[in-house]
Amino acid sequence: MSQHHASHQGHDHGQNQHNQQSHDHSPGHHHDGTHLDWSEMALLLERQAEIASPAYTEAAAWLGTLAPVHGVRRVLDIGSGPGVVTSLLAEAFPVAETVAVDGSPELLVRARDRAEARGLGARVSTLHAELPEAIGILGEADLVWAGNSLHHIGDQRAALAEFAGLLRPGGMIALVEGGLPTRHLPWHIGIGRPGLEARLDAAHAYWFGEMRAGLPGSVDEPDDWRALLADAGLTPAGTRTFLTDVPAPVSPVVRELAVSHYQRFREGFGDRIDADDRKTLDRLLDPADEKSLHHRTDLFHLTARTVHTARKG
Template sequence: MSDHDRPGPGHHHRHDSVHPDWEMLGPDLERGAELYTPLYEQAASWLREAAPGAAPGGVRRVLDIGSGPGVVSCLLARAFPDAEVVAVDATGALLERARDRAARLGLADRVHTQLAEVPDGLDALGGADLIWSSKALHHVGDQRAAVAALAGHLRPGGLLALAEGGLTPRFLPRDLGIGRPGLQSRLDAAGEEWFSEMRAALPDTVDETEDWPAFLADAGLRAPGTRSFLLDLPAPLSADARAYLVTTLSRAREMYGDRLDEDDRTALARLTDPEDAAGITRRPDAFFLSAQTVHTARA
């Protein structure tokens, strides 16, 4: 799903289980995607350079697959001012947020929504000159087949862009002054274990190497390209960024805190306590550094 994903340090903030409550997560998804806006703007600029020849008339139709609340859909509408952008998601409440956002930004005439499951409910979408999907396909059991399904909606010369993978966000100093040094690394390891179990529990899951360029090639696409984009928010963080980190760490504590020892759980409790001087909302050394990789290929 676009607009962010895995809660906790592992990958942004988007699934509590195999069947998360996306409607409940809507406000957090929107805030997280807004935090990542500088990164997405870089990616959109790169796509604008890569996609002019996507169709004889240029980019006229864009699909944002797994759009969530539409933050990136609206960014794509601004990057491609002659295009209709269709935000596609399986959660109606998130699409309502996307419509509201488009209206606030004066984009309601070009940003539309479509309720659809990924990938089995995409038949009615029609073709597109650019298809963007961010952190949606790793929620699908057969990722290779999902890529092929998206590729089937590309118009001749169209570009498929998949934002999957990158570098795990970093935001904690190695030694926090509370608990044992290295908490971030242990959170990352617990998050990876949780993520692997989530993938294994998906319907019709296929256990294979996550080689996104190979998936694009197997779908019959050509001219592959890969680029990573950096989000670098140095200390001291803004209040919004701190709030995002508190939400991220709180969800990590709820979801896989039982994989950590008591010392680490205590440190997490202190980090998320707004009254604790060692907490994220008050400490001066919290930062945010993340990289997102985008894989592209064209029809």
């Protein structure tokens, strides 16, 4: 389970996601950690998270107003991916040991290297753990950050209760789930039928439901995060949504990420979208087409991620 690889649009990654922190989900791929080449995806995941870094920096600063900064001694970044947010949390809580927790050893190497490059190596560590089975080995924490990772666990209610059990008295959980779907294009793009992204969202939502239902021990649980946190014995402490807004014209890195985003839709959805929309995606992905993502002047990156917090009494 990785944070930034897999942020469900509207639930995000990616956190996951997945995040994700990114993370967008990868339609057509498995989410048990055994069929994804994280080393191959690592650069993409890092770039996704870096674009969202201002929003996550703002979120971390907000957490510092809810929890005593110098009282936070240990932070768990659950589903850390390549550790972009891990380092941001370490900077926001300067006396804490911050632990990147992920199921991918390759991404944890990236997290460790990033922390060392930012001068945080003495306070950032990594822990390889497959969740939810390994939640019990994570140890106590004053802050548990679960960024777009909880929705990769079949029984979210049970996992939240276990996360709550990791908190020291007065400790806090920050759960990144939900927000708004990522947008890259206007409603009318001059090719195909207007409203392409809304139709892709619908296909993605259906796919996400199938992904959730296929997880081991999956429980059909409404996304009432405040209620779930309260049922875990915690006191809800506030919810905020943080915006990532990169207007046109975008940098080459943002353009590259948009191309990757649509490539994954095209490869993963197949018959989930109609022939006209597949044709539009093919044109968007064709570098020789003047209407493609490679040349468009109307390309942007806009999304929002919601952080739900709760405190242990």
